[in-house]
Amino acid sequence: GENVEQHPSTLSVQEGDSAVIKCTYSDSASNYFPWYKQELGKGPQLIIDIRSNVGEKKDQRIAVTLNKTAKHFSLHITETQPEDSAVYFCAASIGNNDMRFGAGTRLTVKP
Amino acid sequence: GAVVSQHPSRVICKSGTSVKIECRSLDFQATTMFWYRQFPKKSLMLMATSNEGSKATYEQGVEKDKFLINHASLTLSTLTVTSAHPEDSSFYICSAPPPGLTDTQYFGPGTRLTVL
Numbered sequence: 001g002e003n004v005e006q007h008p009s010t011l012s013v014q015e016g017d018s019a020v021i022k023c024t025y026s027d028s029a030s031n032y033f034p035w036y037k038q039e040l041g042k043g044p045q046l047i048i049d050i051r052s053n054v055g056e057k058k059d060q061r062i063a064v065t066l067n068k069t070a071k072h073f074s075l076h077i078t079e080t081q082p083e084d085s086a087v088y089f090c091a092a093s094i095g096n097n098d099m100r101f102g103a104g105t106r107l108t109v110k111p
Numbered sequence: 112g113a114v115v116s117q118h119p120s121r122v123i124c125k126s127g128t129s130v131k132i133e134c135r136s137l138d139f140q141a142t143t144m145f146w147y148r149q150f151p152k153k154s155l156m157l158m159a160t161s162n163e164g165s166k167a168t169y170e171q172g173v174e175k176d177k178f179l180i181n182h183a184s185l186t187l188s189t190l191t192v193t194s195a196h197p198e199d200s201s202f203y204i205c206s207a208p209p210p211g212l213t214d215t216q217y218f219g220p221g222t223r224l225t226v227l
Contacts, residue, residue: 031214032214032215034215034216036218043117043204043206043218043219043221044155044218045218046216046217046218089155093214095213095214099157099214102154103153103154104152104153106152
């Protein structure tokens with residue numbers, strides 16, 4: 001089955017700096033890659049996703065890149081703000097809702 | 112947008128009792144919903160897929176008699192933790208795919224279960 005690895009497990013940046021979180025997946029059939037933000041005591045919130053027919057997608061300060069050949073995808077957050085502090089999860093799916101999650105990255109943005 | 116709610120948000124119960132958690136899709140119908148369990152500082156672990164009008168599909172290692180799932184309508188799935196024990200204490204989260212996007216999942220706010 002699909003195996004998703006996520007790095008780093010923790011990331012601390014200064015406000016205004018960029019943050020990058022990377023994930024790799026094992027199943028070449030995976031074609032949908034969402035990113036979720038989870039704040040303490042809350043459910044995960046979908047913040048951006050990408051499908052395998054595109055290499056990059058951007059939404060304001062966040063962007064996701066996908067390298068299908070290398071089977072890795074990354075989340076980029078620019079101009080980080082303290083409210084970006086949360087746990088971020090990547091996931092991979094072959095499109096049938098069999099979604100596998102990475103272990104999560106705890107991002108801390110220091111003011 | 113598609114909204115998924117859960118009730119209750121947190122529950123404390125005594126060991127040996129049963130607890131029911133509700134998951135509702137508020138503005139859309141969901142023939143499929145998913146139940147996850149999350150331990151502190153850990154990732155989400157899929158427990159089961161809830162199918163409207165039919166039996167749930169459980170992941171390997173998840174006891175179907177312990178975690179009863181009922182998906183009686185297109186907007187409601189329930190998870191009942193039967194004869195709860197302290198090791199069942201966890202954060203339980205449900206999700207559902209929004210209309211037209213079968214590969215996407217929107218999550219509920221989660222239910223914190225504490226078994227004393």
